[in-house]
Amino acid sequence: MNSFLQATNRILRIGLLAAVILTMSGRFAVSADKEAAPQIDPTTGMIIDDDWMIVMGMCSVCHSPKLFTEYGATRETWASLIEWMQKTQGLWQFDPATKDKILTYLAKNYPPGEASRRRNIPVSMRPPNPYVSAAKAEYEAKLKQGEIVAPQ
Numbered sequence: 001m002n003s004f005l006q007a008t009n010r011i012l013r014i015g016l017l018a019a020v021i022l023t024m025s026g027r028f029a030v031s032a033d034k035e036a037a038p039q040i041d042p043t044t045g046m047i048i049d050d051d052w053m054i055v056m057g058m059c060s061v062c063h064s065p066k067l068f069t070e071y072g073a074t075r076e077t078w079a080s081l082i083e084w085m086q087k088t089q090g091l092w093q094f095d096p097a098t099k100d101k102i103l104t105y106l107a108k109n110y111p112p113g114e115a116s117r118r119r120n121i122p123v124s125m126r127p128p129n130p131y132v133s134a135a136k137a138e139y140e141a142k143l144k145q146g147e148i149v150a151p152q
């Protein structure tokens with residue numbers, strides 16, 4: 001009888017231990033999932049994180065946010081990409097605090113890594129975009145000759 005009780009006791013303990021382990025591993029699995037799957041804003045497709053609305057406001061005026069949500073880069077490369085847009089694509093200047101927030105968000109949420117397409121050619125190696133400048137030249141020439149009127 002005594003050994004029967006001991007055996008039952010042991011089985012109960014093992015069962016309890018197993019239950020505790022299962023519960024805890026479940027908990028870990030849930031928290032790992034949470035880290036692996038960031039919240040995505042359904043409208044923009046952007047990862048919701050600190051200052052994401054600043055980035056949305058500054059970076060989705062001229063093109064779809066997809067251009068940067070499908071891009072991955074280090075903070076330095078993000079900075080040089082922004083500089084490239086400021087020099088050649090009409091992007092305005094940011095005050096240092098705003099620039100820091102944008103770069104922190106981008107580098108944290110869109111780091112270099114498994115991208116869905118090949119790595120981009122480094123900014124320093126890109127030729128100027130001939131289509132943008134040719135179209136602009138044509139537009140300005142027509143404007144000068146009065147063939148078209150600038151939009152009000």
Ligand code: HEC
Nearest residue numbers: 058059061062063067068071082085089090091092102120
């Ligand atoms: C004033 C307009 C404008 C704003 C605002 C702007 N961009 Fe761009 N961006 C462009 C243009 C123009 C291109 C070139 C698009 C193309 O080649 O089709 C571009 C291209 C890009 C690309 C693709 C580069 C590549 O090599 O394919 C990324 C990434 C990008 N922008 C990110 C951003 C981020 C991040 C911000 C906010 C800091 C931003 N853009 C704000 C005009 C802008």
